[in-house]
Amino acid sequence: MEQRQQERSRVVLGVTGGIAAYKACELLRHLTESGHETRVVPTASALRFVGEATFAALSGHPVATDVWDSVHEVPHVRIGQSADLVVVAPATADVLAKAAHGLADDLLTNTLLTARCPVIFAPAMHTEMWEHPATQENVATLRRRGCLVVEPAVGRLTGADTGKGRLPDPERIFELCRRVLSRASAEVPADLVGRHVVISAGGTREPLDPVRYLGNRSSGKQGYALARTAAARGARVTLVAANSVLPAPAGVDVVPVETAVQLREAVIKAAADADAVVMAAAVADFRPAVYASGKIKKRSGVDPDPVALVRNPDILAELSTDRPRAGQIVVGFAAETDDVLANGRAKLARKRCDLLVVNEVGERKTFGAEESEAVVLAADGSETPVPYGPKEELSDTVWDLVALRFP
Template sequence: MQAEPIPKFLGKRIVLGVTGSIAAYKAVELLRSLVREGAHVNVVLTEAAARFVAPLTFEVLSGQPVATDLFATHQEMLHLRLPEQADAIVVAPATAHFLAKAALGLADDLLSTLLLTTRCPLIIAPAMDGDMWAHPTVVSHVAQLRQRGALIIDPVEGPLASGRIGQGRLAEETTILAAIEAQLSRSRDWVGERVLVSAGPTQEPIDPVRFISNRSSGKMGYAIAQAARERGAAVTLVTGPTSLPIPAGVDAVAVTTAEEMEKALMMRLAWATVIIMAAAVADFRPKHPADHKLKKTEHAWKSLTLEPTRDILHLLSKRRTSQILVGFAAETQNLVAHAKEKLIRKRLDLIVANDVRAEGAGFGSDMNAATLIDRDQREIRLPLMPKRELAHHILDAIQRLRTDVRRTCSQTD
């Protein structure tokens, strides 16, 4: 007799926020599905949402009191208790007004207030007219939320309440459920891992005030460090000069030159179980940096002699033991071919290849597109997405490599 499948969200506590969109009625079916899959769901309605669907509907289906008023529930401190207990907060549908409040940190009702106290995954599924979704202000608010780690499920194209056709319809229920499942499955799945991440550029001095560097912002490495920490790993971030804040809970080591980065990474190699080399290390440095500021008329400017820096990724590969080693390949042509050659030559477990000339991606951008290639030559092509989201895809690919190793070992035993 075949056993009954285990509900996907068994034992999970989810806060379902519903805002004042015509699509609010679709949240009823989403709630049904969450409860059917074993979730304990607390519904929070905005005042406008309660005009579209009566709170009693959500209360009956969830089996829990529905929260609608920050002041009426103040004695229970729901704006603190609900996010503390939640495994995820899902807002579906989310209006343009809600996106603005969430992005700006405004807190004038229960739903917007609890967002300021939550540490669990935040999943937002907007729904609005197509012109509103494309408005520069909404686009900016969505970008801010994504940068801070929220998962935004883009609305889909189709007939809208206005009678027009456009991108504004709430994403399909199956899409939202899949996103919730993916976020919850990632939660704390890196507990026990010790992740060493490098990020940012290096600066190689010409003299005390000038240096050779590159366009790296460090955003990709910082996103990886933050994602790994959120998923339970102990993380050390070796960072070149950037203007980025250090992610909460991450140990940071600031370096400037390639030589300093090499020393910092080598000192921590034995500690790490996973090494992710996202830094853009200078390939060359001035051979004879001046100890004083060079004047424009000095002879030294007629020629600047460079020498290669040491290949840190190659050194890590040679000296590692059982660590997973991940490299990056920022290319402008023949992306996959060059990345595969680097993967093999440096004996990496995974390489992240991205075209730095691609529109909307590359150095300085909050977005990136990449192709992940693992040691078995398996390729995963990922479209343009926030670097925080790409960071999770990279961690997922590393997890699959770990699973492959464990499966092979169990079969050998």
């Protein structure tokens, strides 16, 4: 498969006229240094931000914006026809509108019309432009057709403005491109296109006083892997992240939370229109009954008062029992230290979810590791073992099983 991927790794990098165009150079570097043959197709406006010579030098290919350049080679047809991936980064509101409506007035928009490979748009624009109903309708149209339109990041825009509309980090966009190319080389369809999935990740923290909390060792890596793989398969992804320091995956809408109550509120809100909810976060079962407004002091010769605990809401059971939309798939995770499968089956029955990912935890197992192994239990009684390997492999297995259960 790797040889086939290398043979097919022909990437078209479209660059449009936004201030984030300079970041396309870093994405181009990632693509070329990883062995992908990459051709840059900028718009005329993009060349007002980054010169033609820069793109040509970094890619090793000539750069053109007009369909009349090298017309004997029919570039407006050939470039799109021969590509294995087209990624437009940054993608302005203008190019999203043209792509959605099939307009073709330059080489890039002609390439988009002739491409029969996966297409990724990484939008970058001011918040008001991204949130405008026209842009949102264009994005919905492109997603419905199978294009991957990643969610912009939140952060500093031009001038003093801050908000949603920032181009995701080029390295994260490259990771998405790599995943899409890998699946395309294996001829695996983007089976989550048009789906909205919600994923929780990380570990909740329940405050005891202003400096202390009850927490757990979850790193959030599995939840983030689930988010990356879902985005690569075409889904719109909402990631509710509890106390994670991991970089946001490209195209994923990240909602930061701290406590179990906050996580519940965020997940329930996002799940209202979700096709699937995957609860990969390690949610605290209990929280301190009383929060001390000041730091609890150590008193000489006096034992500390016992910490009384109260139950946190059972988010997985609530989601499974009261699903906001028909056909919604709910997936839970169970970290067990003994009688792993027996405890997992009992939890699956108790929580009433569709799938439960069961893994064994302990010292040097699962928490913080880059690899994992698990068994995915299903409500219909089936079991799918996932051998030890990268977390992305477990993630893809979960999405395979979820996709099979969509109505």
